[in-house]
Amino acid sequence: MVKKADFEAPVLGDYTEVPAVTPGAMQHSQPYVAKPAHNEALGYPGELVDNWQEVAVNKLGELVKGSRALRVYLDSCVKCGACTDKCHYFLGTGDPNNMPVARQDLLRSVYRRHYTVAGKYLPKLVGAKDLDEEMLDNWYKYFHQCSQCRRCSVYCPYGIDTAEVSMAAREIMDTIGKGQKYCNEIIGKVHKLGNNLGLPEPALADTLEGLEEDVEEEINVAVKFPLDVKGAEVLLVTPSADFFAEPHIDGLIGYAKVFHQAGISWTLSSHASEAANFGLFIGSVDNMQKVAMRIREAALELGVKRIVFGECGHAWRVGYSFLNTLAGPFDFLDSNYPVPQHIVEVTHDLIEQGRLKMDASANDDKRVTFHDSCNVARASRMGAKSGGQFSLPRDVIKASCNHFFDMPADTIGEATFCCGGGGGLLTDDLVELRVKGAKPRMQALKDVHEQHRITHMAAICAICKSQFSKVLPYYGFEMDQIISVHQLVGDALVFNSDS
């Protein structure tokens, strides 16, 4: 199994180089396989079933029938190579199977073999392959070296999205009993307790109480962190990491301060105490829907008028793009607000309306850049206009601090690089992959660091924040150089302590 320190962190040069193809460079990397209990809790067989080849091939056929995206993507690739140098995992490792098209080909070759005329009769000619043990092994390894960040899909002339292919492959593997421990264990916890951490209601209440005390002590204002309050205006759904992890928790404090100052009543829910939805990562619409339904149930039970999501990338994708489909319609909520809203949208609106009193000089000790999280950048939107997912967070940061600088243009916006830990890979058994996959982002950070003496990188995603805390030290940065956008906001808000 993978030991922690038996690899070398990449060295950053002057600019990002496209590595030479190095076959097998990451052949040893794979996450822990799920235990039977983890799989069964999600409705999958506990262990690899005997006739797995047959089941897998049938499942593949079923998935292709049910997804236009998959069908079109598997047929259309012309092997132009445009995507080959776009994946951060290829750029960080040189392993050819981490080129998006090669990753797709792991599934495509089996699809061609079993479901196309050319692949059935002339497999060698068109690169069709049987699903044998070696292939399954490669599926498990390399579909867990894709963070489903969609960067490749931006550059593909047909929009082929490897994330969709990875999700399908993971769902097939779940169906034959070869699930991934990290994702499946976590999804089980959400189904049971409502959050990824497996945190029961009393512990959550305790934590929030402690936070109230800390904040009051610090700024002398009774900022509340309400839980399960019926009749509140806003239900805040946020990644559970916000309750514990650094720097996430400072973001949560930021949201609370915003609501407090704007006079908006809000509440968290112990039933839906998690924004993250790992059902997305394993490509399971059923599991994703089951998790999403908790949000609807909580909103109904608490009688809120609005749903707001905290800082979390893939959660925002599920929230923005899928929630309405999976758990809607939300006609019982206030139709003056989009459902759901992102906390950045809320703060942005309040700033525009002049309802927040901010002093950006409170953050004068920081020189800040912003990391666009992949799911926010390429799978969602904020605000009314296309591209708001890039401008709104930057507006909010600029209102909160005086020194903001962007990283190079080909590493932000729709071209943003994944942190290296998304898509269900944020686990210690994949740390080598995570460190190497972060290389392009670290390169860009180094560039702005050298040019503008950047001290901090702000993000709006729980996974990005955890991932960067872990990998920054490998590249000579400090782990606390990653911060929440709403930490900046919270620190810039001015309170009259006697109010």
Place this chain on the structure above:
Amino acid sequence: MIISVILYLAALVFVIGVGRKIYQYASTPAPLKIPTTPAPTTRGGVVLRMAREVVLFDSLFKASKPTWIFSWLFHAGLLVALLCHLRYFTDPVWGWVNLIAPLSKYAGIAMVVGLTGLLLRRIFVDRVKTISAPSDYLMLMLIIGIAATGLLMRFGWHTDIIAVKQFALGLRSLQFESLPGGILVVLHLLLVAVLILIFPFSKLLHAPGLFFSPSRNQVDNPRERRHVTRLVKDHGQKS
């Protein structure tokens, strides 16, 4: 005579095969909203996005300038060449077809240059080489063959154009004219027959595929309009 039969057969396979594929693409559900964002928020915006992809190869332009220029040259050349071929099938020849006729040799050259560029890239860029199957090389060589035989006929190698036109018009009206001699014409037509024959079974499906790609053709409006398909179970609650 044999050539006519082959061409008819190839055309039949093409029409049925591609038609079936298009039907498949159109009838397969897209359960969730997955446009690659930033994406247009209106239908009109999506039409524009697609038009840019089809005409300018927008995404490819972002990705790789060499690949973009070679494949754009090839596709533009192909389009012009195809249009020029209308002069064999229209009688009297349509005015605008006559007008663009002189372009055909440049179109052929553009095709050969573009295709050769793509082929060299496939051979010499290690990443592209890694992902290439035998069929990927053969496909390029096949189309180079078509363009080259066409160009050779255009540049001197004597071919009886009038007779070719007779043959083409015959094809149009389901009469089997005999093909005027000349090995080049035969070769040219045979290669074309192979190309349209393999179209529905190969990566050439990227042509219809592009129009059905959800990451490109979906409108970014999931909050404004609820996207429902039969595949996602509808809990259907009303408040």
